Amino acid sequence: MLSFLPVVVGILERGFIGAFIVMAIYLASRVMKFDDFSIEGTFGLGGAVVAWSLLHNTNPWLALLLGCIAGGISGCITGLLHTKLGLNKLIAGIVVTTMLFSVSINIGGANVALGNAPTVFSALHNSSFASLILLASMALAVAFIFIWYMKTESGFILKSTGINEQFVTSLGKSVPLYITLSLIMANALSALAGGIFVQYSGFFSAFGNVGILIAALAGCMIAELIAINMFIMALFGSIIYQLIIAITIELQVEPSWQKLITGLLIVVILVVKKLENKKIKGSVAA
Template identity: 80%
Template sequence: MSSSFLPVIVGILERGFIGSFVVMAIYLASRIMKFDDFSIEGTFGLGGAIVAWSLLHNTDPWLALILGMICGGFSGCITGLLHTKLGLNKLISGIVVTTMLFSVSINIAGANVGLGNAKTIFTFAQNIPYSTLIILCLFTFITAYLFIWYMKTENGFMLRSTGINEQFITSLGKSVPFYITLSLVIANSLSALAGGVFVQYSGFYSAFGNVGILISALAGCMIAELVAGNMFLMAILGSIIYQLIIAITIELQVEPSWQKLITGLLIVVILVVKKMESKKTKGLNS
């Protein structure tokens, strides 16, 4: 492989691993719980803001990520309560929280801030070749396998069942609002984790860095759904493939300002492919 292509491939993998946390969050909220949660975009920025502020105040980088996840989880809890307790529409609940988080994030870390020489989770191994890629790879796969394990537990079964049949959960004497809120807490913790890792990876925080992250993650999720396998593992592959597509557009010298349009068109193409496959399957079964 040409040495000029190696940094590009490594960058695609690194960004793909970071993006896979948000893809997992989308899959958990949208596909498992049938809750299209817009607050995931806001918590990505919140996680980044918390981590940036923490690192600039000499906080341990791993502790900074935990703080970001806690704040992200709390935001997800608010989204869940707005829907289950106040009766707000699912989409509206997420939009309201995302809107509020934009102001919160700016007041925490400002509009733009660089980390300077602050220590990150990558600092300790910076002299090891491809250390950033290795750390992100291990971190991502450990997270995916933890979710695979969790979904096989009784609590994970209840969470999945809530998304399939709420009446079944009620008949067991379990609280549907609890499992809805729990799923949003987990999903938004994941998104905040992604935002925090991205800030440590890039070395800066921007209040506008989370804009479009939801649609990008949705594209990664839909790509992952085209591949057979466990979705928490396929989320990693889907995110990497999405980053590869974006890298190809850059290589073709497409202006970055067109990337969101390309992402939207990609989602439309995937929807058309899935619809054609569905019709083909129905035709064979009839």
């Protein structure tokens, strides 16, 4: 039983880190209906900025803040490419994420170990659950901030923009502003996740973000299956996704198959949703 404990703690810790990106995906893709590819790039950018900052003796919390700001600026660029230059949503995200690969590799290098640089986890080495508690607290705090924000005036307009742009225009509000705002927040969240992941793992890899978008999407879809409040469910969705990946590792599936498994997981969730919808329609018809 005790031998399982570190595995479970690891799953939960990675789940809480992933929850930030799941929330980012939810905000961009579900609330704003903007499938933003740049979220993958800003995960790497956040990691690169944090790695560079830590190696230049920056306070680890300040490093996270810098990572978030860099992510927010990237989200702003994606938003402006779409709203001001009329670039297709998907292409705008791909353009930014492609550019960010160069930016990240030039900031953080291809592979960098943090060595003895202090991180937000440095002071917590003595307690086995401290990292978990810190990560859970951060994820919950961010989730509750978003739950609160969605009930504010700005949050209501943001939600409305994703559902009905014409309605927001008729309120005299700027649709481009709210699209860009949502992308700034989503990409800042993704960069925060990248930054935390670098501090948690102790290294930065320019290729570490590859496939993170699809993993977060899987987490988001799991969350939607059990949704009560999406920002809280993002935590569970991410943890369940990590659990599924851990089970595949336990079953000795080669890590090289992990991306395929994630893709198949999304297909399975889609099939389950489709069957559920059919069931609901069937019961209504009956």
